[in-house]
Amino acid sequence: MSKVLLPDTIPSEGEQIFNAAGIEIIHGTGRSAEKMMQEGSDASAVLIGTQNFDAQIMDSMPNLKVIAxxxxxxxxxxIDAATARNIKVVNTPFALNDSVAETAITELLAISKNIFWDTKSIYDGQWNYKKTHPGNDVFGKTVGILGFGRIGHVVAEKLAGFNxxxxxxxxxxxxxxxxxMVSREELFVMSDYVLVHLPAIDSTKHSIGMAExxxxxxxAYFINMARGVIVVEPELVQALxxxxxxxxxxDVFEEEPLSMDNPLLELDNVLLTPHIASNTIETKRKMAIDAANDIVAIxxxxxxxxVVNP
Structure with missing residues (x-):
């Protein structure tokens, strides 16, 4: 019988697909490499989140055929290690477009209106904080989308009603x-809001820094919903x-979870969220279904x- 390792819990709809296919579920107890290597030693498939999954982990699972x-x-x-070992890698790109786009626009509005700090001021007993920290209207502004793929298109569609x-x-x-469509330089120069929706690949890693x-x-405001590694974080801190x-x-950072000594936490002109762009009930359900179906298929x-590799 094939087995699938689930280092994290997933919505029941995903587990139901595995059960119907006769695939045994290994309920993991952690996302660390050590835990996955120990608990998935005889797994044929694994369904992971954002944790690293390298050649050493793959080699600890000799029956592994698919990483979702x-x-x-x-x-x-x-990816290269997986391909060399004839392991398929799949993702769930069709499940989260709307959720990520909604979160991106929510954060655009929240940072514009200073929602977090104004809310915090109430709890701090500083009702008049708002008088010296007014927000900004989005109406009539220019929004630049860096990376115009599936998510970028949905962001543009949802922004259409904001004038x-x-x-x-x-x-x-x-x-x-x-x-x-404009040049990369024009986008940074012209935009009142820069929204990053790029994949984290070699050509984009640390591609946005002080020069930009x-x-x-x-x-202008900078909004990153893609991957923290795309930005030179110390230079972003300096710019702020x-x-x-x-x-x-x-919503994303170079190192996650964000350490409590990260200088971003000392700034009052940032809105920080813990990688929640697709963290909704509906989207998690869709991702579990898509990932489970692809695992069963392979x-x-x-x-x-x-499938993302040959």
Whole structure:
């Protein structure tokens, strides 16, 4: 009987798919490499989150045929090692577009209106904090989308009713009715809000730093819902400290969980959330279903929906 390791709990709909296919579920007790290696030693499949999954872990699972990534990014998986071992890697790119787009726009609005700090001021007994920290309207502003793939398109669609100008940069995408394609430099220069929706690949890692922040308006906001590794985090901190930009909303970080000594926590012009862009009941259910179906397909020798390696 094939076995699937679940280091994390998943919605019951995913487990039901495994049960119907006769696949035994190994309920893991942790996401560390040591735990996965120990508990998944005879697993044929594994369904992971954002934790690293390298060649050493793969070699500890000699029966492994598929690694499923509960999400769209798969940068934490050593794709070359998996391919060399004839292990398929799948993800769930169709399950989370709306959720991530909704969260991106929520954070855009929240950082614009200073929602977090105004809310905190009530609990701190500082009702008049708002008088010296007014927010900003989004109406009439320019929103730049860096990375105009599936999620970027959905973000643009949802922003259509906000009466903003939408521009985007992506060398592999074309303009749409409401979105003007511009150069990368123009996007940073023109935007009042820069939304990052790039994949974390070699060409994008640490590709946004002080040079880009200096191109931005001093009144502009930087919003990253993609991967923390895309940004040179110390340079973002410096840009925020020196008010090169007005603020930032960040859902992802170079190191996660965010350490309590991270200088971002000392700034009052940031909105920080703990990687929650797809953390909704509905989206987690969709991801579990998509990942489980692809695992079953591969273990049965059938074609999977979202294979990311040859």
């Amino acid at each position: 990534r509960n999400g769209v990014g798969y940068d934490a998986v050593d 903003v100008k939408i521009i985007a940069h992506d060398p592999f995408a074309k303009a749409t009715e409401n979105v003007e 922040f200096k191109k931005m308006k001093e009144t 400290q020196q008010h090169e930009i007005a603020g930032a909303a960040l 273990l049965n020798g059938d074609l999977a929906k979202s």
